[in-house]
Amino acid sequence: MHFHLILTDNCNLSCSYCRGRVFENPVNESSGSNNLQVDGRLPVDLNFDLDDLFTFLKKDPDPVLTFYGGEPLLRSDLIAQIVREAAGARFILQTNGMLLHLLPSEIARRLSTLLVSIDGPQELTDGYRGTGVYHRVMANVRALVEDGYSGEVIARMTVGERTDIQNAVTYLAANDDYSFSSVHWQLDADFGGVERGRTFAAWADRWYNPGIRALVACWMDRMRNGAVLRWYPFLDTMQDLINGNQSKLRCGSGHANYAIMTDGSIAPCPVMVGMKHYYCGHITTSTPTGLKTVPITGPCTNCAIFDFCGGRCLYANILHPWSEEQRKIVCGTVENLHNSLQEVLPEVQDLLRSGVILPVDFNHEKFNGCEIIP
Numbered sequence: 614m615h616f617h618l619i620l621t622d623n624c625n626l627s628c629s630y631c632r633g634r635v636f637e638n639p640v641n642e643s644s645g646s647n648n649l650q651v652d653g654r655l656p657v658d659l660n661f662d663l664d665d666l667f668t669f670l671k672k673d674p675d676p677v678l679t680f681y682g683g684e685p686l687l688r689s690d691l692i693a694q695i696v697r698e699a700a701g702a703r704f705i706l707q708t709n710g711m712l713l714h715l716l717p718s719e720i721a722r723r724l725s726t727l728l729v730s731i732d733g734p735q736e737l738t739d740g741y742r743g744t745g746v747y748h749r750v751m752a753n754v755r756a757l758v759e760d761g762y763s764g765e766v767i768a769r770m771t772v773g774e775r776t777d778i779q780n781a782v783t784y785l786a787a788n789d790d791y792s793f794s795s796v797h798w799q800l801d802a803d804f805g806g807v808e809r810g811r812t813f814a815a816w817a818d819r820w821y822n823p824g825i826r827a828l829v830a831c832w833m834d835r836m837r838n839g840a841v842l843r844w845y846p847f848l849d850t851m852q853d854l855i856n857g858n859q860s861k862l863r864c865g866s867g868h869a870n871y872a873i874m875t876d877g878s879i880a881p882c883p884v885m886v887g888m889k890h891y892y893c894g895h896i897t898t899s900t901p902t903g904l905k906t907v908p909i910t911g912p913c914t915n916c917a918i919f920d921f922c923g924g925r926c927l928y929a930n931i932l933h934p935w936s937e938e939q940r941k942i943v944c945g946t947v948e949n950l951h952n953s954l955q956e957v958l959p960e961v962q963d964l965l966r967s968g969v970i971l972p973v974d975f976n977h978e979k980f981n982g983c984e985i986i987p
């Protein structure tokens with residue numbers, strides 16, 4: 614089982630698209646159509662006995678912990694202790710990359726995967742995340758790799774109206790500062806009001822959706838030369854299209870990937886703070902394999918591409934944060950992704966048959982912090 618472990622809600626950055634301090638000021642879930650009862654008060658920092666965590670993880674045959682925040686490296690002390698003491702677990706770190714130098718080499722080398730938040734070239738990244746962030750993150754990642762880190766490094770982008778998706782992804786995959794072998798992106802689809810909704814809709818239509826089609830063309834160009842680039846929204850979904858597999862919610866929330874909150878309670882996903890009705894257990898009383906599952910419901914279950922999409926996001930599925938018109942715009946981006954990949958599927962199958970690429974080229978760890986459907 615995969616678990617996000619929230620070490621702290623504190624962060625050393627203030628990115629323009631961040632949800633804000635939901636631990637102290639939870640979103641007003643009852644403003645939507647659900648009238649959910651929310652009690653979001655949680656300790657800001659991890660506040661339970663680590664021995665309880667270790668006992669909980671021992672009951673799991675293959676536990677994977679993703680260190681998460683806030684910014685988890687603000688509690689690099691806890692990361693080091695847990696990596697040293699959680700016997701049998703595997704570890705992933707999802708970080709903004711500003712404090713990677715705080716991670717001792719021997720601890721960094723125990724991480725199988727490192728997800729680093731970066732949004733594209735310097736101007737774009739610094740525009741979203743703050744002046745100087747791009748260079749600091751790139752320097753830190755380079756230093757880590759030069760110091761012997763050999764696990765997967767995933768550029769984890771947040772994508773909004775300022776993003777040229779084709780340019781940003783291809784830049785992160787090949788540039789002079791650090792070229793990421795793996796890239797994942799996630800839409801900032803929080804419309805935040807009618808005005809922004811209009812901007813998002815126009816951007817999705819004019820820039821994002823055509824950009825995805827162009828990116829798929831770039832991906833295929835490299836595939837014809839034998840390389841399957843690890844661009845996660847394509848990699849995970851194409852593997853399932855090749856194998857004819859249906860997918861549950863691809864981020865794994867509520868069925869394969871849970872979040873351990875700072876008080877030890879277990880939520881389906883890290884952002885479902887205080888949504889206690891959906892909580893699935895507690896580390897002191899639950900077993901990892903016996904956690905409650907939380908299904909996707911509503912319109913998704915009748916959607917023609919549900920088996921491809923999986924429902925995109927459990928949090929949004931529960932909260933209904935968008936008007937019907939806005940939901941269709943977001944779902945339109947998923948349809949565009951689906952159709953773009955379906956169109957190239959026959960050629961991918963030809964490349965597999967002819968041995969230019971191999972099935973193993975699509976292998977990756979599921980539920981590794983990439984939500985897959987942007």
Ligand code: SF4
Nearest residue numbers: 913916922924925944
């Ligand atoms: S495309 Fe939209 S409606 Fe269809 S499964 Fe995905 S989130 Fe649900």
Ligand code: SF4
Nearest residue numbers: 864866882926927928
């Ligand atoms: S995609 Fe939605 S449900 Fe999945 S981890 Fe992200 S916020 Fe949670």
